[in-house]
Amino acid sequence: MLHAPSTSIRAKTPLLTLSGISKGFPGVRALAGVALEIFPGEVTALIGENGAGKSTLVKILTGIYQPDAGTIRLGGAEVSFRAAHDAAAAGITAIHQETVLFDELSVAENIFLGHAPRSRFGLIDWPAMRRNAAALLDRIGARIAPETRLRDLGLASRHLVAIARALSVEARIVIMDEPTASLSHKEIAELYELIERLKAEGKAILFISHKFEEIFRISDRYCVFRDGECVGGGMTAETDHNELVRLMVGRSVDQIFPKTAAEIGAPVLSVSGYSHPTEFEDIGFELRRGEILGFYGLIGAGRSEIMQALFGITRASSGTLRIDGKAARIRTPAEAIAQGIVYVPEERGQQGTIAGLPIFQNITLPSLAKTSRAGFIRLAEEFALAREYTARLNLRAAALDRDVGTLSGGNQQKVVIAKWLATRPKIIILDEPTKGVDIGSKAAIHAFMSELAARGLSIIMVSSEIPEILGMSDRVIVMREGRIVASLPREGLGAEMLVRAAAGIREAA
Amino acid sequence: MSSAKRTPMVIPDRLESRFAAGLKSWEMLLIAVALAVFAVNALASPHFLNPWNLSDATFNFTEKAMIAMAMALLIIAGEIDLSVAAIIALASTAMGLALQFGADTPVLVLTGLATGLLCGAFNGLLVSGFALPSIVVTIGTMSLFRGIAYIILGDQAFTGYPSEFAYFGQGYAWWVFSFELALFAAIALAFGILLHATSFGRLVYAIGNNPTGALFSGIRVARVKFILFLLTGLMSGIAAICLTSRLGSTRPSIALGWELEVVTMVVLGGVSILGGSGSILGVVIAAFIMGMVTFGFGLVNVPGIVMSIFIGLLLIAVIAAPILWRRLRGEGFA
Numbered sequence: 001m002l003h004a005p006s007t008s009i010r011a012k013t014p015l016l017t018l019s020g021i022s023k024g025f026p027g028v029r030a031l032a033g034v035a036l037e038i039f040p041g042e043v044t045a046l047i048g049e050n051g052a053g054k055s056t057l058v059k060i061l062t063g064i065y066q067p068d069a070g071t072i073r074l075g076g077a078e079v080s081f082r083a084a085h086d087a088a089a090a091g092i093t094a095i096h097q098e099t100v101l102f103d104e105l106s107v108a109e110n111i112f113l114g115h116a117p118r119s120r121f122g123l124i125d126w127p128a129m130r131r132n133a134a135a136l137l138d139r140i141g142a143r144i145a146p147e148t149r150l151r152d153l154g155l156a157s158r159h160l161v162a163i164a165r166a167l168s169v170e171a172r173i174v175i176m177d178e179p180t181a182s183l184s185h186k187e188i189a190e191l192y193e194l195i196e197r198l199k200a201e202g203k204a205i206l207f208i209s210h211k212f213e214e215i216f217r218i219s220d221r222y223c224v225f226r227d228g229e230c231v232g233g234g235m236t237a238e239t240d241h242n243e244l245v246r247l248m249v250g251r252s253v254d255q256i257f258p259k260t261a262a263e264i265g266a267p268v269l270s271v272s273g274y275s276h277p278t279e280f281e282d283i284g285f286e287l288r289r290g291e292i293l294g295f296y297g298l299i300g301a302g303r304s305e306i307m308q309a310l311f312g313i314t315r316a317s318s319g320t321l322r323i324d325g326k327a328a329r330i331r332t333p334a335e336a337i338a339q340g341i342v343y344v345p346e347e348r349g350q351q352g353t354i355a356g357l358p359i360f361q362n363i364t365l366p367s368l369a370k371t372s373r374a375g376f377i378r379l380a381e382e383f384a385l386a387r388e389y390t391a392r393l394n395l396r397a398a399a400l401d402r403d404v405g406t407l408s409g410g411n412q413q414k415v416v417i418a419k420w421l422a423t424r425p426k427i428i429i430l431d432e433p434t435k436g437v438d439i440g441s442k443a444a445i446h447a448f449m450s451e452l453a454a455r456g457l458s459i460i461m462v463s464s465e466i467p468e469i470l471g472m473s474d475r476v477i478v479m480r481e482g483r484i485v486a487s488l489p490r491e492g493l494g495a496e497m498l499v500r501a502a503a504g505i506r507e508a509a
Numbered sequence: 510m511s512s513a514k515r516t517p518m519v520i521p522d523r524l525e526s527r528f529a530a531g532l533k534s535w536e537m538l539l540i541a542v543a544l545a546v547f548a549v550n551a552l553a554s555p556h557f558l559n560p561w562n563l564s565d566a567t568f569n570f571t572e573k574a575m576i577a578m579a580m581a582l583l584i585i586a587g588e589i590d591l592s593v594a595a596i597i598a599l600a601s602t603a604m605g606l607a608l609q610f611g612a613d614t615p616v617l618v619l620t621g622l623a624t625g626l627l628c629g630a631f632n633g634l635l636v637s638g639f640a641l642p643s644i645v646v647t648i649g650t651m652s653l654f655r656g657i658a659y660i661i662l663g664d665q666a667f668t669g670y671p672s673e674f675a676y677f678g679q680g681y682a683w684w685v686f687s688f689e690l691a692l693f694a695a696i697a698l699a700f701g702i703l704l705h706a707t708s709f710g711r712l713v714y715a716i717g718n719n720p721t722g723a724l725f726s727g728i729r730v731a732r733v734k735f736i737l738f739l740l741t742g743l744m745s746g747i748a749a750i751c752l753t754s755r756l757g758s759t760r761p762s763i764a765l766g767w768e769l770e771v772v773t774m775v776v777l778g779g780v781s782i783l784g785g786s787g788s789i790l791g792v793v794i795a796a797f798i799m800g801m802v803t804f805g806f807g808l809v810n811v812p813g814i815v816m817s818i819f820i821g822l823l824l825i826a827v828i829a830a831p832i833l834w835r836r837l838r839g840e841g842f843a
Contacts, residue, residue, distance in 0.1 A: 313725065333727040343725070351725040356718030356785045360522070365715055365726045368708040375707045383522045390520060399524040419726070 013076070015040045015204045016061075016092075016173055021070035023056055023228075030056040031228040033070070038173060043195060043205045045215045045236065048225030049248060049466060054208050056228075058175055061206075062094045063087035091172035095162045095179060101150055108133035108146035111165045136164045140194050156187035163194060174198060175206045180214060192218055210298060212241055212503050224248055241505055249466060249495035259446075259472050262453040265289030267325070269341075269427055269458065271310070274319030279305035280482040283319070287427065287458045292449065294473030295462040297502050302482040303462045304346055307429045311343035312336040323426075337366055340426030344416050344433060346462070348409065352416040355405030359397055360386035362404045363419045389418035394444050410441025417445070421452075428452070429460040434468060446472060466495045478502050535779035535834060539794040546801045554808040562804075564685040568755065570774070570800030571689040572748040573767055574793070577774040578700040579741040581792045584775055585704070586737055587717045587784030588643040590632060593745045594767035595654035600624035600749035602658040605667025605759040614674045621750040622743065628654055629742015636738060637731035643738075651768065658761040667759040678755025689751050696744070701789040713737070717784035770820060774799055777827040799823075 014037035023031040031053045038044050048054050059065040061072075063081030071078050074090055081087040101110050109116075111133045119125040133146035142160040144153065150161065159179065166174050176195075180188045195218055198205060207219055215222060216236060223233035224247040232247040267286045274283040280302040287293050295303045309316045312330045321328045323339050330336045336343070345351035354362055363386040364371050371381040386400050393414040397407060404415055413433065420428055430449070434442040449472060453459055463469050469476055476493060478486040478501040486501040499505075531537070550557045557563070576593050583590055603624040604617045612620065628650070635646045682691040704710040712733050715723045724730050753759055778795035780787025806816055 311725075332729070333725065334729060337727040345725055350719070350721050352722065354715050354719040354722040354726070357715060361711065361715075365711070365723075365728070368711060372708045375709065377706060377708055377711060387520070387522070395520065397520050399521045401523045 012039065014038060015075060017073040019071055019073075021057070021060060021067045021072070023060060023065060023067050029228055031060070031067070034225075034228070034230050036223055036230055036233075038204045038206055039221070040172070040204045041199050041202045042220040043199060043207050043218055045219035045222040046206060046208045046225060047210060047215060047222060047244060047248065049210070049464065052225040052248075053228040054225050055177070057225075058094055058177055058206075058208065061087065061092055061173075061175060063092075088169055091170060092175070093166040093169055093171040093173070094175035094177060095159070095166055096177045101158060101162060101165075103149075103151040105150060106146065107137070107144055107148045107150060107153070107161050107164075110150055110161055111136060111146075111168050113165075115169060132168070133164070136167055140164055140167065140197065141190075156190070159187075159191065160194075167198075171203065173204045173206065175208070177208045178210075179207075180209070180211070188214070210503070212244065212505055215244075245496045245499050245505075249499060259292070260450045260454060262290040262292075262450070262474075263456075264291050264474065265456070268323065269310075270322040270325075272320055274306065274309070274316050274321075276302075276305060276309060276314065276482075277317050279314075280309075280479075283484060285477055285484065285487065287460060289458055290453050290456050291474045292453050292459045292461055292472055294469040294476040295460060295479060296464070296466070296469045296476055296498050297479035299464065301479040301502070303479050304431055307343060307431055307460065307462060308345075310336065310341060310429065313343075337423055337425075340424075341429065342366075342420035342423060342425040342427070343429045344413075344420060344431060346431040346435060348412055348416060348436070353404045353412050356403060358401045359390070359395075359404050359407070359415055360400040362415050363389060363422055366419060367422045385422055386418070389422050390414070392421070393418050393448060408441070410437040410445075413437055413445065414441065417448070425457070427458045427460065429462070431462045432464065433461060434463075434465070466498055469498065470495060480504055536788060536791045536794060538834070539777075539779070539791055539798065543794055543798050543801070546798055546805065550801055550805040550808065553805060557805070557808060560685045564687060564690075566800055566804035567687060567690045569803045570796045571687070571693045572751050572755075572764075573771050573774060574693055574796035574800075575696050575748050575751075576741065576744045576767075576771045577778070577792050577796060578696055578789065579737070579744040580771050581775045581778065581780050581787060581789060582700065582704055582710075582713050583643075583737045583741055584772075584780050584782065585717045585784060585787050586713045586734060587720060588636060588734060588737065589647065589772070590629075590643065590738060590741045591647040591768045591772075592628065592632060592650040592654055593741060593748075593771055594764040595651045595658075596625055596628040596742055596745035597749040597752060597764040597767065598658040598761055599628060599654040600746045601753045601759040601763050602661050602667070602761065604749070604753055606661065608667060608670060614671055617670070617674055618677075618750055621753070622746045625742045625744070625746020625749065626739060627742070628745065629739040630735075632742065633735035633738030637735040640731075655761065658763075662759070662761045668757065670754065670757055674754055675757065676754070678751045678753070689755075692747070692751070696747075697789060697793050701793075704789050709733070709736075714785065717781075717786075769824065770799070773820060773824040773827065777823065782828055 016038040018034055018036040021031055021034040034053070034057060046054050046057070056065065060067050063084045063086045066080075066082065072080065079090055081090070102113070105113070108130050112129050117125045117128040117132060130146045137144050137146065137160070140160060140163055142157070142164065144157055144160065150158065153161065179191060195205060195207075209215055219236045221233065222236050222239065222244070223230050224244060225231070226248060266289055268289050269287040271286075272284040275281045283306055285293070297303050305314065308314050310321070310330065312332045312335055315331065321330065323341075328339055330339060330341070333343075349355065354365070360382055364382045367385060368377065371378055371385055383400060390397070390400065395414045395418070396411050404412060407415065433445055433449070437445065446468075449459060449461070461469075461472060470493060474490050476488045476498065477484055478488065478498060480502055485504070488497060580590060580593065600621045604620050607617055607620040632643070632647055632650055635641050636643045677688060680688040682688050704713065712723070712728050715726065715728060716730050716733055720730055752764060756763070774795050775787070775792055776782050777798065778787065778792030780792065802819070803816065806819070
């Protein structure tokens with residue numbers, strides 16, 4: 001749409017046209033004036049970093065969210081989707097990373113749930129349903145019996161069932177949200193075949209991915225998302241890796257990262273040969289005093305899993321840990337805390353805060369031994385500790401005895417960080433520290449991280465946000481598929497290097 | 510959040526005093542209900558205000574209320590134990606067996622306590638050790654424990670407990686105050702302190718509000734839950750001693766259906782059935798209310814089956830009422 005391909009003779013009228021689509025959430029601008037065209041018989045790839053707005057767009061297209069502004073035209077006529085069934089009725093269907101299917105039902109029931117063929121008496125016409133299901137499965141080349149219970153199928157077969165379901169509603173537009181994320185090579189090849197078949201039937205396919213090889217393998221058009229905008233697009237055949245990387249990363253980092261130079265001291269934590277049966281393998285790195293070590297990678301690269309093993313939530317199957325040069329074993333979070341390692345989780349609501357408990361009690365929870373005497377709690381000490389650390393983090397709250405669940409995301413994150421600082425740790429692991437946090441709190445958290453590093457705390461920061469990684473880290477470890485693929489110093493570090501390493505693209509000429 | 514100025518802000522510890530918050534609490538409402546029940550009983554029967562009658566009334570609830578203290582902690586932590594009445598049956602049967610082998614009173618007491626602890630440990634092991642849902646585990650052990658009691662006793666009964674053993678269920682500590690009432694007061698005080706004044710109590714609330722968050726905060730969640738099951742088993746053992754002593758005999762059907770009355774007491778006391786909130790004071794007041802209502806029904810000759818219907822309705826009402834009450838209060842603050 002930016003540079004119309006003059007070579008293409010196939011180009012015709014788009015099936016779906018989005019223009020000026022905007023969507024905001026409190027404190028976040030998810031989409032800002034997105035324009036996109038999707039053509040029948042073509043695969044349009046949607047590319048972008050995590051949080052670029054791809055999922056929000058999918059939710060708007062499937063009627064789960066309503067846009068704040070903009071129009072959606074379907075075959076020339078303007079439409080609006082008030083609910084998921086409106087989008088389904090218009091022939092738009094989505095296959096998600098984890099499509100909602102029902103384990104206890106048969107394949108045929110899963111395919112026709114909600115729109116099963118009816119007999120004359122209004123009852124479900126079972127023979128017709130089985131016949132239609134078999135025909136659909138046959139059409140996509142799936143060798144699955146319609147009577148099979150879904151729970152007896154593997155992941156790839158479930159995908160096929162989800163696709164059959166998508167086709168059963170006579171979808172004209174099929175959205176695939178990272179469909180290959182958990183498939184084997186053979187299964188991916190089968191999926192590609194199926195996509196070709198759907199294309200031949202004239203379906204328009206919106207293919208969301210951040211894997212470069214599959215975008216070049218399967219898509220006809222592409223559109224790159226960044227910060228809620230479509231920053232570039234065109235025919236896939238006319239672009240290359242370099243251009244896509246450049247578009248994804250953008251030019252400038254317009255946020256201010258107050259990373260100050262900190263004196264980097266002796267190693268505090270040394271990890272070597274750290275492995276887990278399924279999540280990560282042969283991880284080795286060193287963390288030094290006063291250092292901010294960034295961990296970059298795509299979602300599912302195994303970063304959080306390593307951190308949770310270091311914190312004693314899960315257990316590594318092999319490998320050694322040294323803390324301050326001494327061999328250490330961590331089997332439970334309590335042991336990690338005792339060794340001075342604390343973890344600010346990504347899933348703030350579920351793992352970070354304890355909604356229902358007041359702010360001050362959240363903060364003192366791991367420090368109760370300090371604020372109590374002989375097992376008896378002392379409220380005055382608790383409030384004093386909570387006051388000290390909430391002031392340092394510039395928390396905004398009505399009172400310290402308010403339920404932590406009433407705070408905004410950013411302020412909840414400050415409470416979680418305050419909770420851990422109150423234990424006086426040596427090492428703090430921050431997993432996506434500013435995810436879902438408003439701009440103001442984000443800056444406050446970044447400033448505070450710098451201050452902590454300057455005082456000699458060692459910080460591991462897991463982040464999928466390139467500007468944050470570039471702005472805050474002294475050194476960056478890049479992970480891909482459970483392994484460390486690069487360890488890069490701050491000097492000369494660029495966004496493109498990170499994206500290449502994380503996606504497994506070799507240096508292009 | 511749009512204010513551009515980021516001056517450090519002084520956050521007050523509390524918005525309202527604990528006294529002001531206390532006045533608006535569920536416990537205050539319970540006290541009002543207790544007074545109303547007391548007044549109705551006093552008007553309904555001229556015998557109600559007699560001190561000895563009032564003392565008799567306490568036997569209606571003291572044993573259940575002892576278990577309710579431990580059950581309150583368990584429910585606050587997000588778990589439940591439905592096997593408590595069956596533990597009474599098994600502990601009482603164990604004491605009866607010990608009696609057949611010539612045990613004296615101290616050995617009988619130890620037998621009751623040990624059986625309660627063992628049953629609690631078994632529940633706790635299944636729930637914390639194997640991460641099974643407590644409602645399923647304890648429905649299972651409810652049948653298991655009482656089933657063992659039935660196998661041992663059949664349709665027989667153990668009788669002939671020594672006379673000094675009778676003190677626990679029939680003795681008086683001072684004037685009209687029974688040993689059971691005094692014991693309950695001591696237990697209530699101990700559990701009140703444990704829940705509201707110790708670090709352990711804080712962990713119970715944390716686990717009940719968010720077990721995953723508690724784990725990620727370094728709390729040994731499984732160990733805390735195990736201790737709570739152990740305490741509930743111990744309280745059931747103590748209740749078994751009191752009840753066996755009061756009845757002077759053991760039948761396998763002893764304390765049948767008590768688990769529901771204990772849970773009703775706890776929930777009426779303001780403990781959220783979903784876990785995370787509640788107080789010992791509330792459960793103590795609820796115990797008195799239920800005891801007085803039962804006694805009042807007895808005074809005006811209401812048949813037992815009506816009492817059973819009443820308990821059922823009360824259970825439904827008290828599960829709904831705190832939710833509605835909080836919704837009402839919540840709207841007031843919003």
